[in-house]
Amino acid sequence: MKLEIRGLTKRFGDFVANDHIDLTIEPGEIHCLLGENGAGKSTLMNMLYGLLDPSEGEVLIDEVPRSFATPGDAIAAGIGMVHQHFMLVPVFTVAENVMLGDESVRGGVFLNRGQATERVRALSQQYGLKVDPEALVEHLPVGVQQRVEIIKALSHNAKVLILDEPTAVLTPQEIEELMQIMRELRDQGTSIIFITHKLREVKAVGDRISVIRRGRVVGTADPSTSEAELAEMMVGRSVKLVVDKEPSTRRDTVLQVEHLTVTDPRGHQVVKDIGFEVRAGEVLGVAGVQGNGQTELVKALIGLIRPDTGVISLDGNDISGHGPRRSLEAGVGYIPEDRSHDGNVGSFSVRENLILDLYRDDRFARGMALRLDDIATNAQERIEEFDIRTESDQTPVSALSGGNQQKVVVAREFSRPLKLLVASQPTRGVDVGSIEFIHRRIIAERDRGTAVVIVSTELDEIYALSDRIAVMYDGRIVGTVTPDIPREQIGLLMAGATDTGEERV
């Protein structure tokens, strides 16, 4: 199936999110879309999938103009989409989820389980998408849940499959598997529109690459184009893909963690007797495959959960279990891994979110009264400094593109003096230009004498920022190493190997 986009335009009020976009998706190609945060990629996809009404322009399928008022229309025309936030029902099985919303059974009171299971099995075999049709979705790792979404789209005979940032939440292993699935689908004639911020992935799997900047297509490239060139096409200037930094000058110990143990709500011990220290002026990177206790470690560090045992001392004072407000007042900055849950209040404006945890600060409040002018000035400065793309500082944060929401969190946390910065996946979903900027800010914070803990599943990010790297596996720190260690060694530690012959630091 050939998909042509002609002059497709989307306006939100005066703002033009897509400006006369022309693109052709050939049958059986992996077409990558690259672009800065807020460039208009998701908006374009939402129009193709019947979620947004185009202001102008048309979509042709095999030369015939088509319009989609609802996702149902798009699905009927052979377009499938996997959203970044999955829409599966956790307590249903894989097969039940795939059958849900299926036109052929809608209206029927019972799902035909046996038939559904067989159908999923057949699809899973045909496309090499390994999954157990009878497994409960809530028990599956994220990468497998995503496979279920793909099977669901294919079960409606999708000929064009849209994947909007599918790799942001996957482990390196799951990303490899997804890319293999994409190649398989392509070879069987499915076209794929693949959105990602990771240039390495684009080069590994793409057949063609289109770049969108500020709502316009600025060019199409082939995958042999270098990462530096692609970055420049996206951002419109040259980008340093790895931040320059001097060796750290370690000073006094700021954070000291001893014998920390945390149990999750289901009663599993997820952090097991951890100890480490971080000094002023250094970055400790915590590497590891998602789900090895990093999330709980971070929550304990900033007081969101109370550890079972152990000491977390900041400048010599135990702050474990004191709650987030006290940690904040003690000078702990926090960039959470899930910005929509823990980072921002979506219905509040950009301006309000930028002072969310500072509203008691003297700068913004005098007694009970908020200093509205200062709050507005602060917003303007932060928006400019962090290049937050928003119509105005009064826009609700939920209307911003994913990466720009992340920039709001980062901008706020860098707005006050910190002793300790705890950043979890600080650049998830953020474009290369903004990664460069955020990385520079983190290093500047280090150089100012802040102790920094970075938790990331991206090894590139761990290497770019860390002075020392602690690797977590199964709730424990299985090794602490310096960043001159080869990637394979870290990979071994991440997989649970305890003796890699490397010297510990």
Ligand SMILES: Nc1ncnc2c1ncn2[C@@H]1O[C@H](COP(=O)(O)OP(=O)(O)OP(=O)(O)O)[C@@H](O)[C@H]1O
């Ligand atoms: N419903 C809406 N109302 C107002 N503005 C919107 C709406 N949806 C999107 N926008 C704006 O349109 C622009 C494009 O957003 P879009 O989500 O398409 O970006 P994107 O390229 O997908 O970015 P990211 O890489 O961060 O996901 C953004 O500036 C966003 O704020």
Ligand SMILES: [Mg+2]
């Ligand atoms: Mg998007």
